[in-house]
Structure formats: C-alpha cells, structure tokens
Amino acid sequence: MSEISTTGAEGLKAGQIMLDPGQLPTSDNLLTLLCGSKFFSYSLMFKPDPPEEIYKERNFKLSVGLFDSFLNPVTKHEKIKLVASIYSSEVPPRLIENNTLGQKLLKGVVDKVMVNGHAIFDKVQIREVTSHYRNGWVFLVITPQECSSSSAKDGQKVEEGENLVRACDIKPLILERLKVKAKKMKYP
DSSP: OOOEEOSOSTTOOTTOEEOOTTOOOOHHHHHHHHHOSOOOSEEEEESSOOOSOEETTOOEEEEEEEEETTSOBOOOSSOEEEEEEEEESSSSOOEEOBOTTSSBSEESOOEEEEBTTEEEEEEEEEOSOGGGSGGGOEEEEEEEEOOOOTTOOSSOEEEETTEEEEGGGEEOEEEEEEOEESSOOOOO
16 A cells, blocks of 8 residues: 655655645545556546535435546446545545444445446445544545456456446545534524
8 A cells, every 4th residue: 555755755656645744635645645646547526516514423415427537427338336435634644444432434335336427325424523533624535446247357347439447547536625513503
C-alpha cells in the first residue's frame, strides 16, 4: 500500500506523496495514496450531487454514474462492484471501519454493483459524528472493485463500443470534507 511521507522528499516511491506535517490531505493526495500516479480513462461522479447535510444514524442516498474522460456517460453491459468507505483527514489518511463504540462506521449496503453505468447506494448511514475525528471532517470514497464473473476474463471488463472498461481504469470518487452532524436542528 502507498504511504504519505512527512519527511524529506528523497527516497519517495510511487504512490507516496509529500506533505508538510501541518498540511491537510486533499482528495488528490488521497487518490495518489490509494492508486499512485496514474491516468484514468473513466471516472465516477455523483448524479445528482450528494446531500449537503448528513446526520448521524440517518439514512441518506448516493447515486453514482460512470463517465469517460470527455464527461460523456458510459453505459455498459458487464457489472463492476463499487464499495463505499470512510477515510480520516489526518496525515496519513487511514481507513476508518469502526466508530468509537466499536460498531461498523457505515451501516446499510455499502457495496453495490454498477449496472449500465449507474449505481445507487440507498439507506446508507454513518454511525459517528465527524467532530470526533481530527479536523472535524472525513473523506467518503467510492472505489471500483474487480469481481469474479464467469463472463469476464482478465479481470472485470465492460464492453463500450470497441473499448473495454476495466475497474482499474475507473478513477475512484472522493468526497472531501464530509461533515456528519449529531442531529437535525428544528427551527421555529
């Protein structure tokens, strides 16, 4: 796995990024950490945008689409599994699987199969407020995963015209500075 270096730039390897100790990680830093420096032919994007406010243990919905490098929607015939996860905003960012009580941080179906270039994560919940974490926010990351399929050879592939779309050619979707609040305030 990649690392973030907070020391000198000498000896950096692929997938490592250079950050000053006081600098906050960005979605680009996290992408480099997860995938290294690589070009992606396809990307995941929210359609429509994610909710602006998310509340602890309240359901929310995420709708994700697959787009090519020219931002044209890609419809496909094979399926690619998408997995939602949460990363901290500390240096280096780390995967957060459990909340402070030891429960799974994400509740609901956090892995979906993308069909025809679209996937909907229904009834997802985050079981912790982000004020409990460093900087008061986290990254929400949706990554494509290879899945075993009898029709797919050499990894997960998708026919799109003459091109094949593989999960490793799809840029993960990273939502930066996600804040989860304790509860919705009711104003008179």
